[in-house]
Amino acid sequence: MNKPDRSLDRRTFLQTATGGLAAFAISPLIDPLAAAPLSRAMNVAVIGIGRQGRAIMSELQKIGSDVTIAAICDTDDSRLQAGLRRAPGAEGFADHRALLDAKKEVSAVFISTPTHLHKQIALDALSAGRHVYCECPLAHTIEDCAEIVRAARSAGGAIFQTGAQGRANPVYRLAWSFARSRSIGDSYVMVRAQNFQKNSWRTPANDPAREKALNWRLDPEVSIGLLGENGAQQFDVVHYYVDKYPVKVRGGGSIKLWDDGRETYDTAWCDLVFDDGLIFQYQTSLANSYEDVFEQFHGSLGTIKLTWSHGWLFKEADAPTQGWEVYANRQQFHNEEGITLIADATKLAAQGKLKEGVGLPNDPLYYALESFLRSVDEGSPPVCSADEGMRATVVGILAHQAAVKSEEIAIDPAILNV
Amino acid sequence: MGTRFEMVLAGADESHLRAAGEEAIAEIELWHRRLNYFAPDSLVRRINTLASSHPVAIDPETFALLTRCVELHDATGGAFDITIAPLMRTWGFRPLAPGSAGGLNERVRDSRDHPPADFGELSRVEPGANGRAFGTEHVQLDAASRAIRFTHPGIEIDLGGIAKGFALDRAATLLRDNGITCALLHGGTSSVVAIGAPPGSEGWMVRVPGAMGKPGLPVDASDLPDQSTGKRGACPWHPERGIDVSLRDESLSISAPHGRTVEHNGETLGHIIDPRTGATARGADLAAAVCDSATDAEAWSTALLVLNDRPANLSDEIASILYDASQGWRIGGTGLQARATRAQPTMPANHTELELRATTDPAGESAPRPTMEACP
Numbered sequence: 001m002n003k004p005d006r007s008l009d010r011r012t013f014l015q016t017a018t019g020g021l022a023a024f025a026i027s028p029l030i031d032p033l034a035a036a037p038l039s040r041a042m043n044v045a046v047i048g049i050g051r052q053g054r055a056i057m058s059e060l061q062k063i064g065s066d067v068t069i070a071a072i073c074d075t076d077d078s079r080l081q082a083g084l085r086r087a088p089g090a091e092g093f094a095d096h097r098a099l100l101d102a103k104k105e106v107s108a109v110f111i112s113t114p115t116h117l118h119k120q121i122a123l124d125a126l127s128a129g130r131h132v133y134c135e136c137p138l139a140h141t142i143e144d145c146a147e148i149v150r151a152a153r154s155a156g157g158a159i160f161q162t163g164a165q166g167r168a169n170p171v172y173r174l175a176w177s178f179a180r181s182r183s184i185g186d187s188y189v190m191v192r193a194q195n196f197q198k199n200s201w202r203t204p205a206n207d208p209a210r211e212k213a214l215n216w217r218l219d220p221e222v223s224i225g226l227l228g229e230n231g232a233q234q235f236d237v238v239h240y241y242v243d244k245y246p247v248k249v250r251g252g253g254s255i256k257l258w259d260d261g262r263e264t265y266d267t268a269w270c271d272l273v274f275d276d277g278l279i280f281q282y283q284t285s286l287a288n289s290y291e292d293v294f295e296q297f298h299g300s301l302g303t304i305k306l307t308w309s310h311g312w313l314f315k316e317a318d319a320p321t322q323g324w325e326v327y328a329n330r331q332q333f334h335n336e337e338g339i340t341l342i343a344d345a346t347k348l349a350a351q352g353k354l355k356e357g358v359g360l361p362n363d364p365l366y367y368a369l370e371s372f373l374r375s376v377d378e379g380s381p382p383v384c385s386a387d388e389g390m391r392a393t394v395v396g397i398l399a400h401q402a403a404v405k406s407e408e409i410a411i412d413p414a415i416l417n418v
Numbered sequence: 419m420g421t422r423f424e425m426v427l428a429g430a431d432e433s434h435l436r437a438a439g440e441e442a443i444a445e446i447e448l449w450h451r452r453l454n455y456f457a458p459d460s461l462v463r464r465i466n467t468l469a470s471s472h473p474v475a476i477d478p479e480t481f482a483l484l485t486r487c488v489e490l491h492d493a494t495g496g497a498f499d500i501t502i503a504p505l506m507r508t509w510g511f512r513p514l515a516p517g518s519a520g521g522l523n524e525r526v527r528d529s530r531d532h533p534p535a536d537f538g539e540l541s542r543v544e545p546g547a548n549g550r551a552f553g554t555e556h557v558q559l560d561a562a563s564r565a566i567r568f569t570h571p572g573i574e575i576d577l578g579g580i581a582k583g584f585a586l587d588r589a590a591t592l593l594r595d596n597g598i599t600c601a602l603l604h605g606g607t608s609s610v611v612a613i614g615a616p617p618g619s620e621g622w623m624v625r626v627p628g629a630m631g632k633p634g635l636p637v638d639a640s641d642l643p644d645q646s647t648g649k650r651g652a653c654p655w656h657p658e659r660g661i662d663v664s665l666r667d668e669s670l671s672i673s674a675p676h677g678r679t680v681e682h683n684g685e686t687l688g689h690i691i692d693p694r695t696g697a698t699a700r701g702a703d704l705a706a707a708v709c710d711s712a713t714d715a716e717a718w719s720t721a722l723l724v725l726n727d728r729p730a731n732l733s734d735e736i737a738s739i740l741y742d743a744s745q746g747w748r749i750g751g752t753g754l755q756a757r758a759t760r761a762q763p764t765m766p767a768n769h770t771e772l773e774l775r776a777t778t779d780p781a782g783e784s785a786p787r788p789t790m791e792a793c794p
Contacts, residue, residue, distance in 0.1 A: 051444060058448075061477035062461070065563055078595050088478050202437035204596035215437075260433060309459060359458045363451075 038377045043070040045106045047096050047121055048113035049083035050074075050203065052135060056110050057086055059366040067373060071103045076214065078206060096121050100128045108159075108376055110369070111135060114213075115229065116222040119144040126155040133372045135163040137232035137393040138386070140224050142415060145390040145397075149418040152386035159375045161382035162389025165368040166237035170343035171311040171360060175304050178313060178341070179241055185299030191238055191280040193295040195230040196288050200258055201266070218262045226268045226284040227251060227403055228396035235272070235399075236384065236392035237295050237306070238280050245391055246272035246280065248410045251403035257287035270399040282399070305338065309360045312338030329358060391416045421582065421606035427593070428600040428616060438596040442589035442603070449585040452480065455503065455576045465566055466574040473565035481564045483584050484557070486713060487577070491554040494721035495729065499693035501552045503576035506691060509698065553693070579720050583671055583712035586611045590712075602665075608672050611712050612665035621664030626672055626706050626739055661739060661747065663708065671715035672706040673723045675699060692724045701726030701742060708737035708751070 044060065046053050049072055060067055073093040074080040080092045093099040099106070108131040111121050119139050125132050132152070139145045152160035166172045178184070201218065205211040217223050239245055253268030267285040274280070297304045301319040305312045314336050329340040340358050360367075368383070375382045394416060402409045423446050427435040454460040461480060468474050476484075487500045556570040577584075582605040590611045593601055602622045604610040612622040663670060675690045675698070690699040707718035718736060722728065728738045728750040737751035 051441065055448075058477055062475070064475045082592070082595050086477075086479060199440045200433070200436050202433055202440070204434055204438035204441060206597040361459050361464060363459070 037064065038066040038373060040377065041066050041068065042107055042373060042376065043068050043103070043105045044108045044110065044373075045069070045071040045073065045099055045103060046083070046087075046110045046112065047073040047099070047125075048111060048117075048135075049076075049079045050112065053079075053110075053112040054083065054086065055363070055365055056112055056369065057083065059363055059369050060110075061087075062362065062366060063370055063373065070106050071099050073099045076210065097124055100124060100130065107131060108133065108373070112163075114216040114222070115224065116140040116144075116216065119148055122148050122160070123151045126151045126158055126160065129156070129158060131159040131372075131376045133161045133163055133369065134389070136165075136236065136384075136389055137224060137228055137396050138162060138389045139393060140222050140228070140397070142394050142397060145393050146418045149386045149390045157379065159372065159379075159382055160386045161368075161372040161375065162236075162384040162386060162392075163368055164233055164236035164384040164389055164392055165308075165364045166233070167240050167383040167388075168368040168371040169308065169360070169364050170367060171309070171341055172237065172240075172306055174343050174345075175306055175311045175313070175341050176241060179297060179299075179304060182299075182301075183313065184297065184302035184304055184319075187276070188242060188278055188297055188299055190298040191242065191278065191296065192298070193234045193238065193280070193282050194291065195226070195234065195284040195293045196290055197286060197292065198289040199286060200260070201286050218264050220263045223264055224397050225253070225264050225400040225403065226266070226286070227253075227270055227282070227399040228393070230284045231270070231282055231399055232392045232396035234282065234293070234295055235395045236388060238272075239388065239392060239395075241295075241297055242274065242278065242280075244274055245413070245416050246395060246411055247275050247413070248273045248408055249395065249399050249402045250408040251399050252406050253403040256285070265403065268400075268403045270403060272395065272399070304341075308364045310358065311341035313341055314338050331358075387418070390418065423586075423589075423603070423605045425589075425593075425601060425603040427598055429598065434596075435598070438593055438598050441596060442592050445589045445592050446585045446605075449581065449588055453577045453581040453584070455574075455578060462575060462577060469566050470568045470571050470573060473560065473563060473567040475563060475565045478564060479588075481559065481561075481566075483577070483580075483713070484566060484575070485559055485561075487575075487580060487717070488554055488557065488559065490580075490714065490717040490721075494717065494725070496554075496694045497692070497721035497724040498579065498717040499552075499554050500575045500577055500579065501554055501557065501573055502691050502693050503574045504552050504572065505693070505696055506576070506689070509689075509691065580713055580716045582606060583609045583669065583714070583716035586669070586712040609669065609712050609716055610665065610671075611669045612667060615666045621666040624663050624665055624670055626661045626663060626670075626704070661749075663706075663737075663739075665708070668708055668710060669712035669715045670706060670708045671712060671719040672704065673719040674704045675723065690720065690723050694724075699724045699726070702740045703743065704739075704741040706739040708739075710735075 044067060046056055046060070046069060049057075053072075053074070057069060057072070060069055069087040069090045071091045071093060072080065072083045072087060073096050074083060075094055077094070080094065084090060084092050091099075091103065093102070096109075100109075109121075109125045111118055111125070111132065111134040113121060115135075115137050116139070118134055122132050122134050122138075134148070138148050148160075152158075203214040203217075205214045212219060217229060223229070249270055249272050251268065251270030253265030255262065255265060256267045258266045266287050267283075269281070269283045272280040272282065292307065294305060294307045296306075300316070302313055302315040305314065312331065312333075325339060329342065331338050331340055342358060343360070371383045374380070395411065398409050398411055423443065425439055425442065427439050429435050451457065451459070452461045455462050455466075457463060461476065465474050465476070484500075487498075490498050491500070552573060556568050556573045557575065558567050558569055559565075560567075586603050586605055586609055589603055590601070590613055593603075593613060599614045600616060601613040602610065603613075610622075610624055612624075615621045673690065691697070692699045702723050705719050705722035707715045707722060709715040709718060714736070718732075718738070722738050722740060726740070726742075728740070728748070732738065732750070734752040738749070740748040
């Protein structure tokens, strides 16, 4: 059997590739959500190489050759080594300050450490002139959140983006435009959301001395529990849609499955109440995975359901029909029929590929990272500022406190504005 | 991958075992999402959609996997090939991938009920420079830009024949990173990775089942040949009952054609395609390979079935097992007899065993595959 010539040199590869790109330009294909190239190459660093840090690295590597992971940092050596295997060419550091000092070519850092360690790293990175993408929740105390906001505001030209992904998600942005155009009614009737994932929330620690540090989410001294850790991300989605912030929160929780000596709840709930009486009900559990993660916005004319990669519009029987609905893709859910919300549907429809646009072609994290890099590249405002991240985080912290104390807590608007 | 993954971990601290196991399962789920041929948001879908038009930059791990796929294609003389999805559809073994770029599927008649009479029908459809409209030859990988592109329209990659093994390898690496020294992981009971050995045993005993479609039966001690002779192939086996293989820091994968079949001209054809001819593979009823990595084991078990023989140049370190009714068992590789053992696992009282399970999205579920069994 003849050996195929798979060893084309780079020049030939790119020449053929250029032909491919020309064809791409003529035939507007298939991938309307693909990111346009950045105007310049960028070296970045990822600080915190746990599961989320690895996910960030993976998505950054999909963005393309414009972005190079030049350094990674983790205090745990096995994680650091695992990260280095995934990012050939990156330099590893055990201390973020050493990274900031040594890698001057790194212009942006992604912070995915335990929540209670975010503040100092963010402050150090901002003071070193680096752009910062910081995972949500921003911090484990209201005071730390405020410090991050102040630092971000006084950081000169440095961009600070909170890693709340909803505002960058193409499906969420599309659904938001439907909500704003009153497709489901003049106001929201009820908002519901959940995060159900069945796992122990534990991190493996080879060294027993590292057990407490690695399992910080189960440490009542620093953990803001499920409502803070899972909730903040989704609370920001609700803030984005409702365009206001809750004025009080009540909550509760219990340990339903993981009765392994932990003190933090494995199942928790809260009700967030807005000044017009709107209720946002939120539940989160580690004991059950039914329906995973979603947000639902109920109006008098319909309901929008969002699941991070997909979105649907369910219309009430008395809702007016719009012309475009004739061409809409639909999915059946028991007795309900949902109109699939497809990002960039017009382009896809023009290509006859509307059904193929159902669901995002990338992980939601991809769009948050890509939007941050674009803000850095263009100097444009981030999709989720430090201020918005602080508000979602503070609501999460207060929801956690309300659940732990089983009481109602008033949310002073002043606390949400630094 | 659309199958069930299970793992058993042994150690002293159940909390640590569970945490490590959950990370491993998350890793498997990550690779399922990334390598899923059917899912609209997978990396493979993205590659299949775009790589005929322009290079698609991919992450280092996926690039390394694809590079390995190309190496294995060459090493197996083309018997393992990641571009045969159009053939699978044409023969009716695969449903049309939603949103598929089309390729052969749109140009060749929908042949689910009417498989082509011969491969010539396929090869006449817009062949590439090599005279074929599919083939790993049409996959180009550029290490400098870490990108993949296809040199022929309609080419698609389908990693269904190797993704499970790769995901198991990645999960096993994470388990080892997290200090796990004793574990058994399997995907769909057709690929298995052994980490260390159960306490008190020399290896994890896994049974390759006997005659096609029959479950393995318990091996009686009287079945075991004398292993002291060092004779090749001297491992515990029985034509009806199967072969017991002891694995320690090794992987085993098994392939057979009978999991999914189509009727054609009164003949029942199995779902393993010979990429060299486009025809369904005929010969062995079952093939298995034992390698250091599950990625390689998956590719080699498929290739062995296609080749219906152990290649002369195959490294002795890769153990091979072939079975068919006429020739019986054919066992090759120097390592296998050393792996075969009568030792039975025993667990000390202070050890905890933890079992974890996950089922990846069944959409596009691959063909049922022969199962291995944990030995009694």
